Amino acid sequence: MTAGWVIAIVLAIGAVAWFFAVNRAHLQLKSVRGAGGQPMHSLPGYHGWLAFLSATLPALFVYVALSWGGLTLTENHIASGIAPTITQPAERGLAVGIVHQVMAALDSLALDVPPATYADLKLAAAAKNLLLPDTGTDDMLPLALEASKTAATTRLLAAIAAIALSALGAVVAIARIRPRLRARNQVEAVIFTALIGASVVAVLTTVGIVLSMLGETLRFFSSVDPFSFFFGTVWDPRFAAAGSSGDQGQFGLIPLLAGTLYIAFVALLVAVPVGLMAAIYMGEYASARTRQTVKPLLELLAGIPTIVYGIFAMVTLGPFLRDLSAALAGGEPFIQAQSVFTAGLVMGIMLIPVVSSLSDDVITAVPRAMRDGSLALGATRSETVSRVILPAALPGIVGAILLTASRAIGETMIVVLAAGVAARLSLNPFEAMTTITVKIVNQLTGDLEFNSPQTLVAFALGLTLFALTLGMNVYALYVVRKYREQYE
């Protein structure tokens, strides 16, 4: 019986339970009204939903748990059945994979009498366009058959348990219906739990991501000294040929960090003044109608996928700046097509709407009374902005800039296309530099196994980036919250 059927049956039982519960509650309601006693605590609908929930929720939980248990049991069965002569963990993993393929082949062939040897099975499967690896052995056949049997048995048990529990839940819920049963409160409690669960998912996901990255990072640090990672100034992760040992290359974070911060700095240099002035214009000068037009237009910029910005930087702006600098210098261009400057400029353009929209919120949050007070003293608009509005909004604006900076640091596609891949330390903004995100992409591109420092370093880089942006976001939120206290 497939999972889809089990769920459908459980839901059907729930629907029937709902129907009977509502009917029973209606009857009780009628008799209570007739007797003129205390009224029903809950409306019949609530009794119906309580019955539905009690018929479905525990059953589905038990079904998932038992299925999970059955899966683990089957896997254990296969793992312990692999010939003890195979010792290498990687090869054992491969053998388990083949057993799974054999199980699938047997399943889809659906023979009355299973083939005697692996070669027979391979032949029969090939006739149905199923390809099996050459490395399988004969002892895998009985193992696959047994494992299939275990899997089928546990699946059946799980299905029976779920349906039985569902029916039991339905009967108990319907039998419990009394005029004073607080079905309404119990339904409320279920909804409350569901809502909490939804918010916990987001938090748990973050925790899970960090933990999984942490595990891989620790594996990386078991082969590379953390000190040489965090303070190394040379990035040279040689992709050693498989099997060769010794020289692993150098994993110095400093050049990547420098490139990341440098490009983010250039981007902020572009985005903050322009975005802030746009926000001041929209918040203080523009009429309501202009604001309604300009603001969405500006925020449209934020909707452009960053890869499009990256293509623009690589195909249009980079070559243009290179040719322009060649013309200016009269010969050799001093701006390279891929450079910190190009990447920062384009990233800055991308971040303008982020800065302007965040600061606009902060600026319009300054009470109107402040503006009126200043204007009534004979101040001009720009005097009001520079002497009253901006000082009052400053903490919020700083918070907005920090949030923008963490966006700039984590940005990937623009720098991949426009900043270059050369990991070097330089102060010249017209040369190529690279960033943490670019190197993560580089290290993980291609068909790789996650067991060498060359690939594991990506997790260390990712975790560093995460820590960096998390720190900035936390500080930004702290600053913004502190600012809010001023007016309330």
Add this chain to the structure above:
Amino acid sequence: MSLDTTVETAEPVLHPKMQGDKVSVFYSGKQALFDVSLRIGANQVTSLIGPSGCGKSTFLRSLNRMNDTIDGCRVAGKITLDDEDIYDPDIDVVELRARVGMVFQKPNPFPKSIYENVAYGPRIHGIARGRAELDEIVHSSLRRAGLWNEVKDRLAEPGTGLSGGQQQRLCIARAIATRPEVLLMDEPCSALDPIATAVIEELIDELRENFTIVIVTHSMQQAARVSQKTAFFHLGKLIEEGRTEDIFTNPRNKQTQDYITGRIG
């Protein structure tokens, strides 16, 4: 100069500092004020009374063109300050507001120090030459606003940390530091307790010596206590104006009588 004949007028004001002539105000095409003509005497306190939405605040805000800051607001008619039309295109609105200061309903000190709050106007208008003179302006403004003794030891502390009544006196000090000729007050005591209100009312009476004051108030007792002249507005129209004691003891218009005896409003 034709005063609207439907408005009942007592003795004319001898030295009108400001004068409104058939002033109408529209918000996005909707008329809020209808042909209001009113003279505001120099060194007098003129109070504007009337039920909510009667247009008294609108009239007050058109006296220093604060209505300009509202989108879709249009003013028709003529308002003069010392016989100069303040809506004339040649008039600089920034300069006008320096001459006609305003105190708002809710105290609105800037999130700056007490000193900086008062020094704000003198600084932007370049009134003081040098630090010593600025100090003098700040100190005397605080003294005239009756706040000096309470804040003289903590001028560097934020103005937002004062109590409501103190904040409002700080706003008055801030307004008079710019040395305006006219001071507009929009329900300056409505957010204050009775004791703070009494302090402000006393202050208004003292300030009359140097300034021309127009005050909007919801409290008829307050109008009676602080003003020499009272104007009663109803539904965007000026119904009656005259000496305060006449308005309160012997109103000539039925609507005025109804309002001050509490039958409408």
